[in-house]
Amino acid sequence: MRQPILGYKCTLCGAEFPYQEMLTCPHCGEKGILDILYDYRAISSYFTKETLEANKDKSMWRFSPLMPLKPRDFSPFLHVGASPLYRSNRLGKELGLKELYIKDDGINPTASLKDRASGVAVAKAIELGYDTIACSSTGNAASSCAGNAARMGLKTVIFVPERAPEGKLAQLLIFGAHVVSVKGDYRATFELSRAAIDKYGWYNRNAGINPVMVEGKKTVALEIAEQLNWSVPDWVAVSVGDGCTIGGVYKGFYDLKELGFIDRIPRILGVQSTGCMPFVDAAKRGGAMEPAEENTLADSIAVGVPRNPVKALRAVLSSRGAWLAVSDEAILDAMRVLGRTEGVFGEPAGVTATAGVIEAAHSGLIKGNEAVAVISTGSGLKDVKNALRAAGRPTPCEPDLKALEKSGILDGIL
């Protein structure tokens, strides 16, 4: 089998490098995020629609020939991916959309899309001989890193900002991670993790800068295309924090187009909260990023200084997509709507893309005759406090039938 990877290309200066262990561009420093370049011709000699169809492994590891990993047995790893792509029964109709699909990535082993990146990170760390993996995270990257590493016997050091929701902290501690709760925002958390990683030489899972992360997250796009039998929707909507996920969505469709599996890349809708929207603002300014406030209840996308701006901006630009910001009220509303109409329970950041699709359908940015896939990136059970804020409280009732009738809960049912 030929080496399917040609090398790296810096997303900032365009310099190319041979494939080796490196994180960022030596010329550009930390802002020089690298892109992994594949030899698609070599890959297509052994990775085809037919080989995929014959593969009994339904997890994201079925796409390992498109990952920067040596061939190996992935069955000991957590079973990441293979999340359902539901064709909307009700929400699409309510919005007047011809076709709406919901990719529920909250069903992943640690209940978010981040498992796709963490699985690859853990595999890479093992391949390179590390015994400890570290990251800073607003929550999900951390818990997925800890879970995927625990399964494979790696130690984890995790830096989280103080405001991380308890569900995510509980996951970390259960997975046996060494958890550092940093008294500061995500930016301060990231800086401390960087200093510690530099000093102690752990494997760095920081999604913004490690080029391997996008290669895991892209499997969500690979799955969407395969689940739609290689006929892609007009739009794919995703919520955006650091920018790694949206970069991955683009890379997945890009790979498939280069391999000839699909004939076009869908338009990508990047959605942020109005309380933290550095990408939406940058797009308005023609691409210049500036630090933004981190003032949203959607903690997983409260990233004021995104570490992966180039790939994220390029995803929207190259796909002729769009950027959109929605209010926290619209996010809470989308939590209720997605739960009520489709039975999918997403955390606030998880449903931010759905809030974006609702707004885009109303404004006419997305037309009624277009097909849309929206990714729900994380489970609502991670953040019960905000779920209850969105959904309210149950109706109290004395234990007898008269009281039940008086309670009002039967209005609208009978």
Ligand SMILES: *Cc1c(COP(=O)(O)O)cnc(C)c1O
């Ligand atoms: C991390 C995350 C996102 C955004 O991904 P980025 O790579 O940070 O842009 C969206 N939703 C959830 C639930 C997440 O955990």
Ligand SMILES: [Zn+2]
């Ligand atoms: Zn560079």
